[in-house]
Amino acid sequence: MQNNAPIGIFDSGVGGTSIWREIHQLLPLEQTIYLADSKYAPYGEKTKDEIVELSIKNTEKLISLGAKVIIVACNTATTNAIKHLRANYTLPIIAIEPAIKPAALNTKTKAVGILATQGTLNSELFTQTSELYARDIDIIEVFGKGLVPEIEAGRQDGKEVERLLKLYLKPMLDKNIDYLVLGCSHYPYLIPKLKELLPKTVTIIDSGLAVARQTKAVLEHYNLSAISPQPAPIFYTNSDNLEPLRQIVNTDEKRYSIHYLDF
The missing domain is CATH 3.40.50.1860 (Rossmann fold)
Structure with missing residues (x-):
């Protein structure tokens, strides 16, 4: 059946x-x-x-x-x-x-971070979604190079992941984001580490x-x-x-x- x-x-x-x-x-x-x-x-x-x-x-x-x-x-x-x-x-x-829509609709600082793969950030669909929902929002896109291989190897809690996340989050925090959109299905496994590194004013969204x-x-x-x-x-x-x-x-x-x- x-x-x-x-x-x-x-x-x-x-x-x-x-x-x-x-x-x-x-x-x-x-x-x-x-x-x-x-x-x-x-x-x-x-x-x-x-x-x-x-x-x-x-x-x-x-x-x-x-x-x-x-x-x-x-x-x-x-x-x-x-x-x-x-x-x-x-x-x-x-x-x-990537859940751009809820982040763009709810941001108070008018700044949203997107952590994603290069393939997602460069895609036509991602561009269309950003243009549709985030025209008046400062979108800080960061390619999380190196994160997927670390997660695939079971090292999401390791020192290299922490080093990479600090590097990738800095330009977002410099722009005062209050929402971080995780644009890769691997990245929810980084949420515990992200919560350690992000201020409590930043909301993390995954799909x-x-x-x-x-x-x-x-x-x-x-x-x-x-x-x-x-x-x-x-x-x-x-x-x-x-x-x-x-x-x-x-x-x-x-x-x-x-x-x-x-x-």
Whole structure:
């Protein structure tokens, strides 16, 4: 039965598990299949054509695994490939993008920081979103170079991450931001460290809960919601090292499995 088919989720690595957590919490009856494309991470430093090609590969793998909807849990893949995916596949495809709108609408200092990958910051969709919602706002865009590999290696609490974050936050704090938008699904795993480094006047925004709510709405719209408890979450990675994914999932949910899969 299609209602009991899994939700498919993909990201350029382990970061999209931050989106998976929100979905799993909001929709506990749904089975999920997560693809961590760690072999090709990070996407943010690849060309648009490469990002589209990788997104197609992941989408087709999830379809072959029986997904009823697909969540692109990667800002870079969304901003570069979502138009192509929606134009070429018939199942619902849900996207993630930096939450510029709520930050722009709520900022009091009229200054918002965006920490994202180069691929997201350079994309047409990101530019359009910024122009639409932040015309009168000072947007301080910073490319978080080096952060994704550290998170992929399980070092989000390390000294190198702290050094990089101090470097990247300085131009934002110099402009008196009161909102920091996390424009990469890996970056929510940096929130504990960010809270140590940022003044309490800065609000951190990521897109995880919004994506989960949109997923729920899409399932209801298409009458695809699961009608009974489904099998446990399954995580696949195409990296030979499963440990980073094991560490970052590290959930109280005992019924899940992590496997190597060549995709």
